[in-house]
Amino acid sequence: MREKYVEQRLIKAVRRSGGLALKFVSxxxxxxPDRLLLFTGGRAAFCEVKAPGQKPRPLQVHRMEQxxxxxxxxxxxxxxxxxxxxxxxxxxx
Numbered sequence: 001m002r003e004k005y006v007e008q009r010l011i012k013a014v015r016r017s018g019g020l021a022l023k024f025v026s027x028x029x030x031x032x033p034d035r036l037l038l039f040t041g042g043r044a045a046f047c048e049v050k051a052p053g054q055k056p057r058p059l060q061v062h063r064m065e066q067x068x069x070x071x072x073x074x075x076x077x078x079x080x081x082x083x084x085x086x087x088x089x090x091x092x093x
Contacts (some may be wrong), residue, residue, distance in 0.1 A: 003051040009080045010035065010049060017087050021047075031059035033067070033074060037090060045073035045090045052078050 014021040019039040024046065026032045033046035046067055048056055056064065056076055064074045075086050 003049055003054070006051070006077060006080055007034065007049045010047065010077065010083050013083045013087060014039075017091065019087075029063075031057070031063040033060070033064060037087075039087075039091050041091075043090050045075060045086075047086070048074070048076045050076060050078040054078055 011021045014037055017039065019037060022036045022038065024032055024034065024036040033048040035047040035049065037045045037047055046064070048060060048064065050056065064076070067074045073090060075082075075089075077083060077086060
């Protein structure tokens, strides 16, 4: 299973849940997560998508820690079976 497959499944699942999975690109600020996930009620999170068994690079880990310190939820998924639980966590009060 490739990263692209995991990402496509993520996008479809977020849409089915009524949200948006926007590709997040930040020129001049490398290492940001792949997707910005937006849901009703102002719920938002960042998601780094990896191929199964792959881990974030050190710069990506640093950026995710920065976002978490600012109070954002940040996830790393490398398996389609993680998607549902992640969406539940983002959307729960």
